[in-house]
Amino acid sequence: MVLTLVEHEDGEVDDVSLQTLALARDVAEQSGESLDAIAFGSDAEAIAEAVGAHGVETLQIVDDDALADYAPEAYGRAVAQCAEELGTEAVIAPGTDRGAETLAHAAAKLDVTMAAEVTAVEVGDAYELTRQRWGGTLIEHSKLTADTNVLTVAANEVSASETDGGAAAVEAFAPDVDDGDLRVRLAEVEESDVEGVPLGEARVVVSGGRGTDGDFSELEELVERVPNAALGSSRAAVNEGWRPHDDQIGQTGAKIAPEIYIPCGISGAVQHMVGCKGAENILAINTDPEAAIIQKADYAVIADLHEVAPAIAEELEARGHAE
Numbered sequence: 001m002v003l004t005l006v007e008h009e010d011g012e013v014d015d016v017s018l019q020t021l022a023l024a025r026d027v028a029e030q031s032g033e034s035l036d037a038i039a040f041g042s043d044a045e046a047i048a049e050a051v052g053a054h055g056v057e058t059l060q061i062v063d064d065d066a067l068a069d070y071a072p073e074a075y076g077r078a079v080a081q082c083a084e085e086l087g088t089e090a091v092i093a094p095g096t097d098r099g100a101e102t103l104a105h106a107a108a109k110l111d112v113t114m115a116a117e118v119t120a121v122e123v124g125d126a127y128e129l130t131r132q133r134w135g136g137t138l139i140e141h142s143k144l145t146a147d148t149n150v151l152t153v154a155a156n157e158v159s160a161s162e163t164d165g166g167a168a169a170v171e172a173f174a175p176d177v178d179d180g181d182l183r184v185r186l187a188e189v190e191e192s193d194v195e196g197v198p199l200g201e202a203r204v205v206v207s208g209g210r211g212t213d214g215d216f217s218e219l220e221e222l223v224e225r226v227p228n229a230a231l232g233s234s235r236a237a238v239n240e241g242w243r244p245h246d247d248q249i250g251q252t253g254a255k256i257a258p259e260i261y262i263p264c265g266i267s268g269a270v271q272h273m274v275g276c277k278g279a280e281n282i283l284a285i286n287t288d289p290e291a292a293i294i295q296k297a298d299y300a301v302i303a304d305l306h307e308v309a310p311a312i313a314e315e316l317e318a319r320g321h322a323e
C-alpha cells in the first residue's frame with residue numbers, strides 16, 4: 001500500500017495534495033498496490049469524497065485533541081506509526097513547508113532516507129526518481145531503496161487528475177504521541193497585513209532589491225498606476241528590513257508568473273531567478289550592464305532605477321491609462 005499525507009482546510013483539499021495524489025497513484029499502480037491517505041483534524045472526514053475522486057481507497061483520519069494544531073514531530077510520529085501499522089511500501093507527502101517537515105520527522109522515526117521535491121518515479125527493484133534540486137535549477141536522477149520509500153512531491157510540477165472513484169472509506173487512526181513529540185507546535189496564526197494584489201496572482205510585478213537603497217517610494221507609485229500589479233523584492237531588501245518577507249520573490253520566497261516582471265536594482269542571483277522563472281517577460285532596470293539579470297531579461301534599461309521608475313509612471317499618467 002502507498003500512504004499519502006493530505007493537507008486540507010475548511011473541507012477543501014489543498015491543490016499540492018491533489019497533485020501529490022496523482023504521483024502517488026502512479027506509484028501505487030506501478031507497484032500493484034492500493035492507495036491510502038492520512039489526514040489530520042476533526043473535519044478530515046469532509047474530504048473523503050474529494051480524495052476518493054483522486055484514487056484513494058481508504059482515508060486514515062487522525063482526530064486527536066493534542067494534534068488539533070500543527071505539531072511537526074507529533075505529525076511525523078503519527079505518519080510513521082500509521083505506515084508501520086499498515087505495512088506501507090511508500091509514504092508520500094506534498095512538497096509544502098508542512099508536508100516536507102512532517103515527512104522528514106516521519107522518515108527519521110522510520111530510520112529511512114527521505115527524498116524531497118520528486119517529480120516522477122519509476123518503480124523497479126528500486127524507486128528511480130527524478131527530482132528537483134536548488135529550487136528547480138538542477139534536475140537529479142537518483143535511486144531510493146528502503147523497506148519504506150519516503151518522498152515529497154515538488155509543488156506545481158505534477159498535474160492533479162481525477163478517477164471515476166467514489167468516496168474513500170474512512171478509518172480512524174489513533175497514534176501514540178507523547179509530550180516530547182509536542183515540544184514544537186503551532187501557537188498562533190497571524191494574518192498577513194499586506195494589502196493589494198497577491199504576488200502570485202498579479203499580471204505585473206515590480207520589485208526592488210539592494211539597488212533601491214531602501215527607497216521603494218517610486219516603485220510603490222509605479223505599482224499604483226498599473227492595474228493588477230504587485231510590489232515584490234529580493235531577499236537582500238528583506239534582510240535589510242526594507243520590505244516584509246511576504247514580498248520576497250525567490251527560492252525562499254514567493255513564486256510568481258506575471259505577464260511582465262520588472263526587477264529594479266536586483267542583480268539576478270539564481271536563488272532570486274527561480275522565483276520568477278514563470279514570468280512571460282522580464283524587463284530589468286539596473287545600472288550595471290554586466291549584472292546577471294541583464295542576460296536573463298527579455299528587455300533591459302541600463303540606468304538608475306530612481307530615474308527610470310518615475311519616468312515609466314509619468315508616461316503611463318500622460319497616456320491616461322495603463323492597459
Ligand SMILES: Cc1cc2nc3c(=O)[nH]c(=O)nc-3n(C[C@H](O)[C@H](O)[C@H](O)COP(=O)(O)OP(=O)(O)OC[C@H]3O[C@@H](n4cnc5c(N)ncnc54)[C@H](O)[C@@H]3O)c2cc1C
Nearest residue numbers: 209210211234235236250251252265266267271272287305
Ligand atoms: C539558500 C539561499 C536562499 C536564497 N533565497 C533567496 C530568495 O528567495 N530571493 C532572493 O532574492 N534572494 C535569495 N537569496 C539571496 C541571493 O543569493 C542574493 O544574495 C540576493 O538575491 C541579492 O539581492 P539583490 O539582487 O537585491 O542585491 P545585490 O546582489 O546586491 O544586487 C543589487 C543590484 O542593484 C544594482 N543597482 C545598484 N544601484 C542601482 C540603481 N540606483 N539603479 C538600478 N540598479 C542599481 C546593482 O548593479 C546590482 O546588480 C538566497 C540565498 C541563499 C544562500
